[in-house]
Amino acid sequence: MRLFLAIDLPESFAESVASVQELFGDAPSLRFTDPEQAHVTMKFLGETPSDRVPEIEAAVEDALDAAGVDPFDATVGGLGVFPSLDYIRVIWTGVQDGGEEMTRLHEALERETTALGFDEETHEFTPHITLARMEDARGKGRVREVVEGEAPRIGTFRVRELRLKKSELGPSGPVYETVSRFSL
Numbered sequence: 075m076r077l078f079l080a081i082d083l084p085e086s087f088a089e090s091v092a093s094v095q096e097l098f099g100d101a102p103s104l105r106f107t108d109p110e111q112a113h114v115t116m117k118f119l120g121e122t123p124s125d126r127v128p129e130i131e132a133a134v135e136d137a138l139d140a141a142g143v144d145p146f147d148a149t150v151g152g153l154g155v156f157p158s159l160d161y162i163r164v165i166w167t168g169v170q171d172g173g174e175e176m177t178r179l180h181e182a183l184e185r186e187t188t189a190l191g192f193d194e195e196t197h198e199f200t201p202h203i204t205l206a207r208m209e210d211a212r213g214k215g216r217v218r219e220v221v222e223g224e225a226p227r228i229g230t231f232r233v234r235e236l237r238l239k240k241s242e243l244g245p246s247g248p249v250y251e252t253v254s255r256f257s258l
Contacts, residue, residue, distance in 0.1 A: 076241045077122045077253070079134065079183055080113040081176065081233055083150065083203065087112060090228045094153075094167060095205050097220045101213030104165070104206040111250050112203050114169060114176060116236060117183045119192050126190075127253060130238060133190055134256050137182035138236065145234045145258045148172030150203060151227035159218050162208045167228060169201035176201040179236065234258055 083091070091109035098104055119130070149171035156164040169176060180199045188194045208217065238254040 075122055075124055075127075075253075076243070077119040077127075077130070078115055078239055078241060079117040079119070079187075080115050080237050080239050081148075081235075082237060082252075083112040083114075083228075084231050085110065087150070087229055087231070091167070091203070091205070094226045094228065097226070098165065098206060098213075098217060101216035101220075103209040103212040104217070105209060105247075106206045107204050108247060111248075113237075113239075113250070114201050114203055116176065116180050117187055117192075117195075119187065127238070129190060130187070131254050131256075133186035134183065134236065134238065134254075137179070137186040138256055138258065140185070141178045141182035143175045143179055143258055145232055146172050146175045147230055148176070148201075148233050149227070149230040151229075152225040153205075153221045154200075154202065155217070155221055156200075159221065162211075162214055162217055164204055165206045165208065165217060165221070166202035166204050167226070168203075171230070172233060173201045175233070 088109040091112045095106050148169050152168045154166050155162045236256045237252045240251045240253050241248045
């Protein structure tokens with residue numbers, strides 16, 4: 075199973091996420107994510123045998139205890155890209171409020187999962203929701219124009235849980251399924 079830990083956005087945000095994606099609509103070479111599956115990836119675990127799920131669940135519980143994060147509000151908005159505006163691979167909207175709590179959760183999850191042998195992250199954690207992936211440089215000018223323009227606000231929601239999710243890659247993109255839920 076291809077696993078990751080995430081904070082899902084409420085279903086009610088799908089329309090707002092889609093509206094922000096429409097700002098880029100005429101830019102070629104973009105592959106948009108499904109707004110109905112919008113989430114903040116807290117830790118990507120990768121291909122994992124299903125018999126490891128119980129030890130992952132225990133590690134997540136330990137991480138939540140260590141992070142000491144209670145339910146909190148998160149505000150989603152603004153735009154950014156990875157790795158840079160000169161070389162765009164991913165277009166995202168960020169977590170403006172609640173990022174500190176998400177970073178504490180991420181750091182605790184990172185400690186517990188790397189102790190289980192999962193790969194350590196090689197880049198700094200930036201709480202974000204992926205809007206699109208850019209296949210090539212066509213449309214880069216339009217993407218830069220939108221990202222450098224007015225920063226859209228998607229909304230604020232209460233973060234109450236973390237989810238262990240399974241990702242299955244299909245012809246029309248990944249399909250996510252929740253394996254376990256963990257209350258904050």
